[in-house]
Amino acid sequence: MNPIQQTDPALWQALCDEQERQESTLELIASENHVSPAVLAAAATPLTNKYAEGYPGKRYYGGCQFVDVVENLARDRAKKLFGCAHVNVQPHSGSQANQAVFLAVLQPGDPILGLHLDHGGHLTHGKSVNLSGKWFQAFHYRVDPKTERIDMAEVRRLAREIKPKLIITGASAYPRIWDFTAFAEIAHEVGAVQMADIAHFAGLVATGLHPSPIPHAEFITTTTHKTLRGPRSGLAMCGAEWAKKLDSAVFPGLQGGPLMHIIAAKAAAFGEALQPEFKVYARQILGNAQALAEELQRRGYRLVSGGTDNHLMLIDLRAKDPNLTGAAVESWLQTAGIIVNKNMIPFDTRKPLETSGIRLGTPALTTRGLREPEMKNVAAWLDRGASSGGQAAALNKIRGEVAEFARQFPLPHLQCRAAGAPGEPIAGERNMAPFSKVPSEA
Numbered sequence: 001m002n003p004i005q006q007t008d009p010a011l012w013q014a015l016c017d018e019q020e021r022q023e024s025t026l027e028l029i030a031s032e033n034h035v036s037p038a039v040l041a042a043a044a045t046p047l048t049n050k051y052a053e054g055y056p057g058k059r060y061y062g063g064c065q066f067v068d069v070v071e072n073l074a075r076d077r078a079k080k081l082f083g084c085a086h087v088n089v090q091p092h093s094g095s096q097a098n099q100a101v102f103l104a105v106l107q108p109g110d111p112i113l114g115l116h117l118d119h120g121g122h123l124t125h126g127k128s129v130n131l132s133g134k135w136f137q138a139f140h141y142r143v144d145p146k147t148e149r150i151d152m153a154e155v156r157r158l159a160r161e162i163k164p165k166l167i168i169t170g171a172s173a174y175p176r177i178w179d180f181t182a183f184a185e186i187a188h189e190v191g192a193v194q195m196a197d198i199a200h201f202a203g204l205v206a207t208g209l210h211p212s213p214i215p216h217a218e219f220i221t222t223t224t225h226k227t228l229r230g231p232r233s234g235l236a237m238c239g240a241e242w243a244k245k246l247d248s249a250v251f252p253g254l255q256g257g258p259l260m261h262i263i264a265a266k267a268a269a270f271g272e273a274l275q276p277e278f279k280v281y282a283r284q285i286l287g288n289a290q291a292l293a294e295e296l297q298r299r300g301y302r303l304v305s306g307g308t309d310n311h312l313m314l315i316d317l318r319a320k321d322p323n324l325t326g327a328a329v330e331s332w333l334q335t336a337g338i339i340v341n342k343n344m345i346p347f348d349t350r351k352p353l354e355t356s357g358i359r360l361g362t363p364a365l366t367t368r369g370l371r372e373p374e375m376k377n378v379a380a381w382l383d384r385g386a387s388s389g390g391q392a393a394a395l396n397k398i399r400g401e402v403a404e405f406a407r408q409f410p411l412p413h414l415q416c417r418a419a420g421a422p423g424e425p426i427a428g429e430r431n432m433a434p435f436s437k438v439p440s441e442a
């Protein structure tokens with residue numbers, strides 16, 4: 001029996017409900033994934049008890065000899081995974097990894113340049129409500145209205161005009177490849193430093209399926225929980241020349257004690273990502289995204305930029321029906337057991353809480369073992385849900401079909417299941433895609 005079940009029934013119930021929700025629905029939020037049992041187990045260890053301010057070998061607390069081993073494993077694996085000279089595995093999240101870079105290279109009021117939030121950028125890339133927009137003078141480049149791809153001529157023009165100290169590349173809702181080399185040329189011309197925020201597609205970079213920003217960007221930041229399939233956390237990387245500045249920005253600049261249990265989970269995830277099976281997984285993410293994109297286009301949906309090169313796509317709902325909003329479709333699909341998020345599309349005329357688009361991604365479904373043929377089922381349900389007009393009967397019918405289908409692709413860590421031992425597939429269920437065994441390093 002799980003100890004929470006014995007000591008805290010209210011919390012246990014909520015935890016079980018969430019696991020049941022995850023298992024019975026289809027997760028298409030592009031920034032989410034399902035971690036392996038090893039990653040989950042590492043996060044639930046007594047390493048959460050340990051204070052370890054400082055870095056391996058230079059701590060401000062006693063008793064750090066074993067957490068040092070853990071942090072060194074995480075660091076060495078991340079270095080190998082990305083081919084980077086220096087890594088810092090302590091940022092608690094992607095946002096904090098970005099803040100660490102700001103602290104390392106910027107002064108308050110400095111000009112910065114990043115992709116506009118409404119065109120796929122992230123809050124931490126200079127949005128007015130975010131620290132990055134309040135403490136720095138933020139400017140934004142956009143996508144070209146025709147191609148819906150980043151307008152490099154505008155990037156160059158803005159960079160020459162505003163002379164940013166920092167140029168931010170990377171995004172949360174951009175379905176195309178980033179040209180880090182072209183950005184580096186512009187950055188060098190105007191004396192800026194490039195920070196490549198690869199939060200969404202880090203798993204694709206690690207497997208060579210998206211060009212690496214190394215050595216073109218001085219700093220690389222990422223979350224560890226999206227395509228990289230680790231615990232909810234962050235990672236910051238740089239060349240040797242910036243190592244000291246980056247480390248002192250993370251600690252003591254921004255954070256106190258690192259989350260050693262989460263660093264252990266990062267070590268586990270990086271270990272898995274180094275195995276050949278992870279490349280197979282990453283390729284399947286792309287294959288599934290292509291299959292889903294094609295099927296949705298066949299059904300009359302317009303994809304921003306006409307398709308996708310990565311794990312995500314932005315659907316412009318107006319081509320299907322000018323009255324459809326992202327907010328309505330998100331809520332209808334949730335009733336149907338399909339989890340997506342409403343998203344602004346470039347040059348959207350609707351507000352952020354309404355939107356004309358939804359964003360879809362395949363990392364989580366790919367982890368569950370879905371492949372190209374199943375993307376057709378997913379597209380069909382998406383289409384039925386979006387065309388339902390919100391009618392309860394239609395949505396409930398889809399909900400039943402989705403739940404039955406989803407249960408054939410069990411999650412690795414279900415602890416609340418009525419039948420079978422925790423995590424054990426129920427008889428007749430398909431086994432989920434296996435996670436890799438991480439061999440000990442020599």
Ligand SMILES: *Cc1c(COP(=O)(O)O)cnc(C)c1O
Nearest residue numbers: 093094095122171172197199223
């Ligand atoms: C998700 C994301 C982040 C933020 O990550 P958190 O861990 O939620 O703070 C930063 N940048 C980009 C581009 C992202 O997509």
